[in-house]
Structure formats: structure tokens, C-alpha cells
Amino acid sequence: MTQKNYNLEFETISVRGASGGDKTTGAISYPIYQSATFKHPELNKSTGYDYSRTSNPTREEVEKTLNLLEGGLGALAFSTGVAAITACIHLFKPGDHIIISEDLYGGTFRLFNDIYSIYGIKSSFxxxxxxxxxxxxxxxxxxxxxxxxxxxxxxxVSDISLISNICKNKNLILIVDNTFLTPYFQKPLLLGADIVVHSGTKFLGGHNDVLAGFIVSNNENILKKLKVIQNSTGATLSSFDSWLILRGLKTLHIRLEKSQENAIVLANYLKGNKNIEKVYYVGLEDHIGYKVNSLQSTGFGSMISFRVKNKDIISKILKELKVIAFAESLGGVETLITYPHTQTHSEIPKGLKDKLGVDENLLRISVGIENINDLIKDLERVLED
Ligand SMILES: Cc1ncc(COP(=O)(O)O)c(C=O)c1O
Known part of the structure; x- marks a missing residue:
């Protein structure tokens, strides 16, 4: 699992994958090893692969590739982002306490608050x-x-280096969910984090056609434990889905540049619209986290939330948009709009949602790579009629 190779640049690793294709046949596209089990040459001998829950060549290739991109020592691929986060929680035992960002994906909140609290893992948001x-x-x-x-x-925006210093002093593990920026824009392990988690379903896959999750770490001991947890709990990524992520990674840098370019234009358009009260985008200089984000990453990404002045126009917006799809999820080439209050954040208690401002006036857009004029025209039609 241990692997370090910084010789090639990010874009080259994304395109080639860790192995640069299949060594045995020369296939440029890494093969999908669609086999549940592997034949042993003789007693006590193995090809290195026994059973695909434990290890599979295609899954290993995507794990190695993401590991190189994040600058870690090893990566593990899971069937979903939530499965990857679940595996991380298994590092802890009843009575342990975890501090968690209060504003975060609703499914992560539910996992800690509703599921692992039952097993004695305590959390503060x-x-x-x-x-x-x-x-x-x-x-x-x-x-x-x-x-x-x-x-x-x-x-x-949370300051990864500052929090990592606190963690190092107090002997705490720092886990960063890097789903929104990906290693193309932000590398938490190089800023002091111990573990990075991803919903690979989002930008890493990039085409809204696969569910996946990843853990990357630079700590050998943590990786060893997580490998056992991954095999024991069993939510590993299938070989076909591993291949889909390998394919998605090939264009990660191009997609992220284009969707960010679109997002900057779209955020400024929304900011100037009379029906919009507030725009949340880390690429806007007046965003409260702009400075810290600029210091710890090389981009802003393409996630925008905005608050409308009058919540009565929400249903019209969601019904009448034609190019932008009203759908959950994010990070794909298609622009999606979500209503966090009843969708991605429905499991967060009303009191906390009200305190945070994840209320009935808030919408979230994941900006894709379409022509920006079509996206703006689509919004103009529903916001300005
Ligand atoms: C930031 C973030 N982390 C984790 C997840 C969970 O990922 P998955 O849906 O692949 O389980 C999501 C899903 O939306 C997310 O937005």
C-alpha cells in the first residue's frame, strides 16, 4: 500500500493513472478485473490477489492513482463517500469524542448523530x-x-494548518472531507491533515454516473487499521466503478478549471440580481473565508449557494429551470440545483438548520461545464420574469 512518487505532475498522473496502463497487454485503458476470486498456483502461494473484497487490481489502480494525486502514503476505495467516512469512525471506540464542522453534508451529520451515538461515539458540532x-x-x-x-x-472555510497544529499538540487525528475542492485545488495532507475523505461520486467521478468514496492518509499505522476495517466491513468499490473513477480522473483538471470559470461568472451574476439576498461562493472576495481559502488552496471550485429574498419564488425556480437540473448531488459535468432544506440537509434538526441558515430561502448550485451563456439565460428566465 505504501507508495510515494512525486516525479510526474498532477495532470499527467490523472491522465495516465498510477501504472500508465496495463503492463501485461499494453492496454491504455486500465483493465476491469471483473472477478470475485483469484486462482492460487499452489498451496500457500497467491498471485497477490485472493478475493475481490480484500483486493482487486482495478481498485488498487484507482487507489494508487488518487493517493499520488493527494500526496499520501496510501488510499482505500469504498462503495460510497458515506462508506469511507463510516470506515474512519471505526478507528474510534465507545466514549471517544469527535469535534465536527456543524455546517456539513447532512448524511455525515446523520452518521455521527443518529448512528454512531448509539455505539457510544460522542460528537460535538x-x-x-x-x-x-x-x-x-x-x-x-x-x-x-x-x-x-x-x-x-x-x-x-476552516484553516487546515491551524487546526492541524492543534491536533498535533493534543494528539488528535485530523480528518478533512476534500470533496468540494479535490486534490486538484487543495491537498489537506500536505497542510497537516492525517486523513482525507472523499465522496468520489462528485468531482472525482465527474459524470453523475457512479457512487464511490475514498480515504487517503499519510500515516502508515492509520492505513494499516483502515485496510483491516475496509476488508472487515466490506463496503469496497467494485472493479467497474473503480474503472469509472479512473476514467473520470483523466479529465479532473480540465473539468475543474472549466466549472470554476463558469462558477465565477455565475456567482457574480447572482450577486447582482435583485431577487437574491446573499451569495455564498469562496471565489468572491467579500466571502468571509476568501483569504484563508486562497492561502490553503489553488482554486475556489464550483459550488455556490445563494439565498433568495422571497422564498415564494423557490418552487418556480426549481420547476422552470430547463438547462440546470433540479437534482441532488454535485461535482458532475451537468449543472445541478439543490434545495438543501429538504434534500441534502433534511436530516439536520430544524433548530440547527435555522441557526446555520440552511433554511427555506437557500439554494445550492453545482456548476458544470456547459456554455455559461445558457446557464445565465436559464437563471435569468426564472429570476427576472
Ligand atoms: C461533502 C460530502 N461528503 C460526503 C458525501 C457522501 O458521499 P456519498 O453520497 O458518495 O456517500 C457527500 C454527498 O453528497 C458530500 O457532499
Whole structure:
């Protein structure tokens, strides 16, 4: 699993994958090893592969490729992002306490709050963009800080290096969900994080056609434990889905540049619209996290949330948009609009949603790579009629 190779540039690794194709046949596209099990040459001998839950060549290729892109020591691929986060939680035991960004994907909230609380894992949800709040929340039994930055859906930015210094002093594991920016724009492990998690369903896959999750770490000990957890809990990524992610990664840099270019134009358009009260996009200079995000990443990504002045226009917007699809998820080539209040964040208790501002006036857009004029015209039609 241990692997370090920084000789090639990011874009080259994305395109070639870790192995640069299939060594045995010369196939440029890495083969899909669609086999549940592998034949042993004789007793006590193995080809290195026994059973695909434990390891599979196509899955290993995508794991190695993402690991190189994130600058880690090893990566593990899971069937979904939530499965990857679940595996991380299995590093902890009853009584352990985890500090978590309060603004984050609703499914992650549900996992900690509704599922793992039953097994005695304690969690506090706080504003991790405020470093004093992070310091004040640390208890005797705190073992981990889990952050999303930029966060979903309010695009709060947490300072990875500052939080990592706190974690190192207190012997805590820092986990960063890097789904929104991907290693193309942000490399948390190089800023001091111990573990990066991804919903590979989003930008890594990039085409809204596959569910996947990843863990990358630069800590040998953590990786060893996670490999056992991955095999034991069993939510591994299939060989075909591994191949889809390998294919998605080939264009990650091109897609992210284009969707960010579109997002900057779209965020500025929304900012100037009379029906919009506030736009949340880390690429806007007046965004509260602009400075920290600029220091710790090389881009802003393409996730935008915005608050309309009058919630009565929400249903019209969602019904009448024609190019932008009203659908959950994000990070694909297609532009999607989501209503976090009842979709991605439905599981967050009303009190917390109201406190955060994930209310009935908030919409979230994942900007794709279509022609920007078509996206703006689509929004103009529903916002300005
Ligand atoms: C930031 C973030 N992390 C994790 C997840 C969970 O990923 P998945 O849906 O692949 O399980 C999501 C899903 O929307 C997400 O937005």
C-alpha cells in the first residue's frame, strides 16, 4: 500500500493513472478485473490477489492513482463517500469524542448523530472556521477533529494548518472531507491533515454516473487499521466503478478549471440580481473565508449557494429551470440545483438548520461545464420574469 512518487505532475498522473496502463497487454485503458476470486498456483502461494473484497487490481489502480494525486502514503476505495467516512469512525471506540464542522453534508451529520451515538461515539458540532471554538471544544476524551472545507452548503472555510497544529499538540487525528475542492485545488495532507475523505461520486467521478468514496492518509499505522476495517466491513468499490473513477480522473483538471470559470461568472451574476439576498461562493472576495481559502488552496471550485429574498419564488425556480437540473448531488459535468432544506440537509434538526441558515430561502448550485451563456439565460428566465 505504501507508495510515494512525486516525479510526474498532477495532470499527467490523472491522465495516465498510477501504472500508465496495463503492463501485461499494453492496454491504455486500465483493465476491469471483473472477478470475485483469484486462482492460487499452489498451496500457500497467491498471485497477490485472493478475493475481490480484500483486493482487486482495478481498485488498487484507482487507489494508487488518487493517493499520488493527494500526496499520501496510501488510499482505500469504498462503495460510497458515506462508506469511507463510516470506515474512519471505526478507528474510534465507545466514549471517544469527535469535534465536527456543524455546517456539513447532512448524511455525515446523520452518521455521527443518529448512528454512531448509539455505539457510544460522542460528537460535538461546532463552527470549525472559528479557531477559538475549536480550541474550547477539546475535552479529555477528544480523539479527532473532522472538518469539511469549504463546507456544504454554506461554504465556510476552516484553516487546515491551524487546526492541524492543534491536533498535533493534543494528539488528535485530523480528518478533512476534500470533496468540494479535490486534490486538484487543495491537498489537506500536505497542510497537516492525517486523513482525507472523499465522496468520489462528485468531482472525482465527474459524470453523475457512479457512487464511490475514498480515504487517503499519510500515516502508515492509520492505513494499516483502515485496510483491516475496509476488508472487515466490506463496503469496497467494485472493479467497474473503480474503472469509472479512473476514467473520470483523466479529465479532473480540465473539468475543474472549466466549472470554476463558469462558477465565477455565475456567482457574480447572482450577486447582482435583485431577487437574491446573499451569495455564498469562496471565489468572491467579500466571502468571509476568501483569504484563508486562497492561502490553503489553488482554486475556489464550483459550488455556490445563494439565498433568495422571497422564498415564494423557490418552487418556480426549481420547476422552470430547463438547462440546470433540479437534482441532488454535485461535482458532475451537468449543472445541478439543490434545495438543501429538504434534500441534502433534511436530516439536520430544524433548530440547527435555522441557526446555520440552511433554511427555506437557500439554494445550492453545482456548476458544470456547459456554455455559461445558457446557464445565465436559464437563471435569468426564472429570476427576472
Ligand atoms: C461533502 C460530502 N461528503 C460526503 C458525501 C457522501 O458521499 P456519498 O453520497 O458518495 O456517500 C457527500 C454527498 O453528497 C458530500 O457532499
Amino acid at each position: 461546532i463552527d470549525t472556521s472559528d479557531i477559538n471554538k475549536v480550541k474550547n471544544e477539546i475535552l479529555e476524551n477528544t480523539k479527532c477533529i473532522f472538518i469539511e472545507t469549504p463546507s456544504n452548503p454554506l461554504m465556510r
